[in-house]
Amino acid sequence: MKNLVEPEKHGLARTILRAAEHLPALKRMLKGMVGIKYFMPPVMHLKGIKHFLILPEKQSPEMRYPVVEERHDYRKIVIITGATSGIGKAFAHHFARQGYDLLITGRRRSIINSVAHEIRREYGVQVKVVIADLAVKEDLSSFLQIIDRQRNIEVLVNNAGYGMNRGFSEDEIGHQLAMMNVHVNAPLILIHKVLPQMIKKRNGTIINVSSMAAYFPASGSVMYTSTKSFLKSFSESLFLDVGRYGIRVQCLCPGFTNSDFHRDLNIQINRINNGLLPFMEPSDVVQYSVKCLEKGRVVCVPGFINRLLIILLSVIPRSLYYRFSLRLEKKVRRVKENTTMPVLQ
Ligand SMILES: NC(=O)c1ccc[n+]([C@@H]2O[C@H](COP(=O)([O-])OP(=O)(O)OC[C@H]3O[C@@H](n4cnc5c(N)ncnc54)[C@H](OP(=O)(O)O)[C@@H]3O)[C@@H](O)[C@H]2O)c1
Structure with missing residues (x-):
């Protein structure tokens, strides 16, 4: 439905609408006055009656989420979890450069505030x-309530994540479940929250930052x-579910990336892989992710050597893979024992 008054052509109308953004009642009245949307009530009412007559469970997805063709002047928003550093911060810079407004999360207050200031x-x-710890309900x-107030969410990047030093069998179950909350539950809940808006608009992008580790089960990082791996499988199924809208x-499945991730783990990965697997810069990871989006690739592995490794290790017999994985794990343990890097807070 085309607006009768195009807000961007009427500076005064736009200013009034912006000011009234948080006052829904006043806004509705003002919109009516300037002739946007409410000049067309009969058409809208007909649509509404159709919805009342058919039970919600019998409605097709197209009926539940009718296409919204209305124009408005809300700016497009990108949500990025874990934008304090590394890949999340690089995504924040990328989307800000494209002119999007951002809603970003992190736990290290002063660092994420300075990231926001810089952008x-x-x-x-x-x-x-x-400021949100996504492991905490x-x-x-609170984050979901803030998302509820955003009208024009265009992109959601579920990036927040961390590695773990403790083995599954030796650790408290609470620590292990916290990782499940951050890597699985939070992305699922956030996606479920933004999907109706994206489906209505027939437009949106969801990026789930998984890892090359999704391909490689390992004893030292069972939950990771x-x-x-769940995130990878979920993303592919989700694509099959909502791609039609x-x-x-x-x-996104990055390999080793220069960020705070390994510093937080208190290990030096280059001493584990002897420099065989190159570290990528977060900005290069993001650039590759954008390339994958343009090409419509659902699973995106940045780095030629990383992609090669995935192919090689997927064709060898599983028993051989397990032996390789256990040997690597022994090496990781040795390096950790001999490393005295400070753990970041
Ligand atoms: N670096 C790698 O080699 C690598 C490889 C493969 C996949 N990845 C994945 O890439 C993603 C980004 O990691 P990165 O390499 O950019 O590391 P990073 O620099 O440590 O960034 C991780 C981000 O996640 C946030 N975060 C961690 N735990 C959180 C929690 N409980 N609640 C809320 N936010 C939390 C951090 O926020 P605060 O610091 O403010 O707490 C930070 O902003 C992660 O999902 C990671 O698993 C990384």
Whole structure:
């Protein structure tokens, strides 16, 4: 439905609408006054009656999520979890450069605030920061309430994640489940929250940052590899489910990347792989992710050597893979024991 008044051509109308953004009643009245949308009530009412007559469970997805053709001047928003550093921060810079407003999360308050400040100054976009530990239910609920108020979510990047030093059998179950919350539950809940909006608009992008570890079960990171593997399988199925609405879904599976990830783990990976697997820069990972989006690739593995390794290790017999994995794990343990790097807070 085309607006009778195009907001961007009427500076005063746009200013009034912006000011009224948080006052729904006043806004509705103002919109009516300037002739947007409410000049067409009969058509809208007909659509509404159709919805009342058919039970919700019998409605097709197209009926439940009718296409929204209305124009409005809300700016497009990208949500990125874990934008304090590394890949999330690189995504934040990428989308801000494209002119999107951002809603970013992290736990290290001062660092993420300075990331937001830097982005606002550099690209002139709006950046909202939410301090949230995604393993904590209350933090996730508050974040969801903030998302509820966003009208024009275009992209969701589920990036927040971390590695773990403790083995599954030796660790408390609570620690292990916390990883499940951050890598699995939070992305699922966030996707479920933004999907109706994206389906209505027949437009949207969801990027789930998994890992190459999704392909490689390992004794030292049982939950890490399993949760990342879930994310990969989930993303592919989700693509099959919502791709028909024009929603792009990507599972990004980076290999070793220069970020705070390994510093937090207190290990030096280059001493484990002897420099065989190169570290990528977060900006290169993001650039490759964008390339995959353009090509419509659902599973995206940045780095030629990483892709080669996945192919090689997937064709060898499983028993050989298990032996290789256990030997690597022994080496990791030795390096960890001999490493005295400070753990970041
Ligand atoms: N670096 C690698 O080699 C590598 C390889 C494959 C996959 N990945 C994946 O890439 C993603 C980004 O990692 P990165 O390499 O960019 O590491 P990073 O620099 O450590 O960034 C991780 C981000 O996730 C956030 N985060 C961690 N735990 C969180 C929690 N419980 N609640 C909320 N936010 C949390 C961190 O926020 P705060 O720091 O503010 O807490 C930070 O912003 C992760 O999902 C990781 O598994 C990384």
